[in-house]
Amino acid sequence: MSGVDSAVYLVFLSTALGILILSGIVLLLVLLPVAATDNNLKLSANSSTSNGTFNDLDKLSMGNVKANSERLWAFLIATYWVSFVTYYLSWKAYKHVSGLRAAALKSPDVKVEQFAVLVRDIPAVPEGKTRKEQVDSYFKGIYPDTFYRSMVVTDIKQVTKIWVKLEGYKKKLARAEAIYEQSKTTGSPEGKRPMNKTGFLGLVGKKVDSIEYYNEKINELIPKLEAEQKVTLREKQQASALVFFTSRVTAAAAGQSLHDQMVDSWTVIDAPEPRQIIWKNLLIKFYSREIRQYVVYIIVALTILFYMIPIGLISAVTTLKNLVKYLSFLKPIVEIVAIKTVLEAYLPQLALIIFLALLPKLLLYLSKAEGIPSQSHAVRAASGKYFYFTILNVFIGVTVGGTLFDTFKTIEDQPKELVSILAKSLPSNATFFLTFVALKFFVGYGLELSRIVPLIIFHLKRKYLCKTETEVKEAWAPGDLGYVSRVPGDLLIITIVLCYSVIAPIILPFGVLYFGLGWLILRNQALKVYVPSYESNGRMWPHIHVRLIGALLLYQVTMLGYFGVKEFRYTPFVIVLLILSLIFIFVCQKKFYRSFQSVPLEVASHELKESPNMEHIFRAYIPPSLSCEKDEEQFEDALSQVSRTTSSV
């Protein structure tokens, strides 16, 4: 098993697969014959000459059933069937994932994050006390028996900068030595010492002996790093701390409890894993976090709704003509016919393509800017935002797209019309989305399976860049599963397939193929290829689940509209389903959600394999740029000493 997070993702894939298979069997067997034997399209084609094109695919869809026909009962029952299958399987999946999470949390292995809490918004240090003393006395007072130790969070921006530089030089030194060793075997026996230029990107400046130069730089930086470490520990202490307990139950209870009379001070939450702490976000204060959150929400909403405006503007400006006009040195290149044709075709979309490629990164950046303290939480937040973007722009955008601008006036007058417009334009886009889903699994999973892009990059890197063992390893780091864009992508597919399931059931086999292949391939990839860079014990699941039921709601709303378009007298029966879905979401949130937010005490109270090594747990949280091999005691000493002077000055 490669972690609960991957397992949760696979549960999602298999649930989606299950929903589509169970729906598919019934819908294909029942609805296709019902639709194919009617002749609405033929009739309307005969009666109006302008609308005379339909293909065999359309014949198999709900569009081929006459308005207010008795046959629509079959489609109504099918709508119920799909909904109940979704309720049942997603309920089972929620229970299963909840069990997985509990099992992981109650495991007898010592997990460092289960013994720590993160304390933020600590009030100003009282006169004559250090920050560490303040934190220690506060928590010792509350937890006299189980408090172990605290670690004051410092602003490590500067020290990390130096540390990254130092690590860079160390790598470069290793690389230079490797080249030197290599040259000994290939060229002259005494070898050729590698040289490099000291200026910008190694392109300009004085040429020096690399090994000597890097050694020199490293020797220069080590004392600088040590000095900065000392300064950081003493003078850059922040109003946050990590507090360690000797008991899992205490840590779990502390993470859920209010500690101070003022809710905005001494806020305590569960500590993230050391590897996924976003250190710089620990410095952000309570109200700043709140405000950032709302600002980010507004920015994202504006981006999702109006991203076409700036991109349209950029596209309008960056025509070929303008490019040539302002960057005249490009003229000779552009005038080659082949290049000109390509540029003319793709330049207008270039801004859009770049935007879409960068969007997940942008959303992740924005989510981090909210002040979220852990990587996994930021990924969840970004993934949720990306979901809204894809649904709104890809699905609703494409479906309603054409008709929307023509009928904009109508919508403004009667907002209720939106549903019926959505419903009316769905059938005509069925073919487009069939192709979309098919393309997605052929191209997407083909690439995924072969991992062709990373493979190419890897080989290029190995050939031209990598010299040492570490470098080769780093080049072939498969990294995370990339939930930010992967989960919303899958959710988009299930939304599309659900929305078309009853209208054009022929889409279901494609959906089954997508999730079937996805499950097979990802199971392999998750087990053997990807290495998760963090573990949130399945906290992704509630977000997936609520969006899955959201997709179901969208499907039910479209069906409501489409039955209305078909003038079916019993259309209001669909409203029952909408209410059921809302109740289902409500019950699921009530029953399961809180145990995904925090660790239930009963779960935390299970016994451990061995008594935890608290010293080891404490050390796990020291950021690498602050850990110092020779003087192990320095860290604590510095923390408890000098801010007393600062505060008493």
Next chain:
Amino acid sequence: MSGVDSAVYLVFLSTALGILILSGIVLLLVLLPVAATDNNLKLSANSSTSNGTFNDLDKLSMGNVKANSERLWAFLIATYWVSFVTYYLSWKAYKHVSGLRAAALKSPDVKVEQFAVLVRDIPAVPEGKTRKEQVDSYFKGIYPDTFYRSMVVTDIKQVTKIWVKLEGYKKKLARAEAIYEQSKTTGSPEGKRPMNKTGFLGLVGKKVDSIEYYNEKINELIPKLEAEQKVTLREKQQASALVFFTSRVTAAAAGQSLHDQMVDSWTVIDAPEPRQIIWKNLLIKFYSREIRQYVVYIIVALTILFYMIPIGLISAVTTLKNLVKYLSFLKPIVEIVAIKTVLEAYLPQLALIIFLALLPKLLLYLSKAEGIPSQSHAVRAASGKYFYFTILNVFIGVTVGGTLFDTFKTIEDQPKELVSILAKSLPSNATFFLTFVALKFFVGYGLELSRIVPLIIFHLKRKYLCKTETEVKEAWAPGDLGYVSRVPGDLLIITIVLCYSVIAPIILPFGVLYFGLGWLILRNQALKVYVPSYESNGRMWPHIHVRLIGALLLYQVTMLGYFGVKEFRYTPFVIVLLILSLIFIFVCQKKFYRSFQSVPLEVASHELKESPNMEHIFRAYIPPSLSCEKDEEQFEDALSQVSRTTSSV
């Protein structure tokens, strides 16, 4: 000090007083001259003959300022002044109350409820275990060091019935003995043994010697009670329990923490005080509570909005004519002229008067039906509901009332109009509300101060009913402050005064008088007369506060509308205030609210005067109908014995 709850109520009164005094000084000095020296009313009276009446009071109001006059700046600034005074004083009050609550919670006295938690929704008892063993092992596992003991909640409906009967007979016996003793001193020396009839209300049936009869009854009931106690303890155990800890911190943390992976089982909340537990609500399950809550909300919303319909119907049916027709034996009484006049005048309103008198009780009943486990929480909930009723019906109803039905069509078309209708009809009702506020404090507080109604009842009771010392004491039990109707009443007054403060500042002195008198009188009453029947440590405050700011919001909305009516060009400046109020509510809720919901751990960690007597704490929670003097051990024994047999059968 008679408890934090009374103190909180006094803080509310003094805050309202402060707001009105600070507003009043500025508004009366500035706005009255500005309004009085203009002549809008005179002009409009001259120009139209139909609208020719205005009195001196109207001259002092904003209505006397010409439309779009520069003078409106003064009123706009006044609107800001009142808002900022409210923000400042209510913020200070929130801080003060928060401090009061913290002080009460961290007090070194042992309070039994701080050592207990209430556990509900316990899953089915596993095979071969008793309920008590199940609860004990669960909590011992989580809190090995601080768990003391548990008490399984039983269904005490039957046993309480018998116990109440028994207590009734005991009282009656004491009374009969007192009468007998009295008769010895007043009548013949051997006295006259009191007699009573055994039938309905002592009016029919066989006549018996009271003392003998009651003794007999008591002797009959005691073994019945004991038998029922045993049955209750053994067979009527429910899925709830009270769990006791030896540490305040653990109890406080437990009340805030999630215990089980499934959120709907083993739900733990802070235990209410023993005297305010609503035992029968402890039997209600998780989802039942949720559903009850929503059902009650819907019922209350319907009651508030449409209560006039059934009452109108009842009034229509219960005319004098109908009464005479169906209850012909009333005819001779009704035909007396005096009675007829009175009945004809008041009968139509009778249903309304009865409804209004019973409404607080009805709302309290409905709030209890939600499944709330503590008396104080139910009172809070009922008080909140009553507030919405008074605001909607008394304030908005009276103000908009007349105009509303005429312009109902307009509102349906343009809901925004409601604000301007409200604004337009405000000035004309100023006199009505002036009288209303004046009446409220003259009559209301007059009655309060003299406590004339309870006094009359007391004297009547003492003269004709009370025979024993206990009975006299009970008759003069001043009881609670009655927050259910008192707080909404005061909130209605501050809403009215705030809404009129700028439009007709002359209302402010009346408001000051109301709250000034209220504060003086209630301080006396709270300190010397009333005896609180429970103590929630100020949990009422957030509810008062949010409604106070709600009143401010209503005031700002009306001002927005009224400036609009006055065609003032800078009206949008009022919108800034609306946004500020929303932010203010948000910040207050964020900063303070959670510490009113639960006990902060730092507060709970303060040291106690003496180590708590756990046995005493445990006993405090035994319901009186189950406590049994002779066999102290029975309770625990019974609990731990017999349900094993039940579950293993």
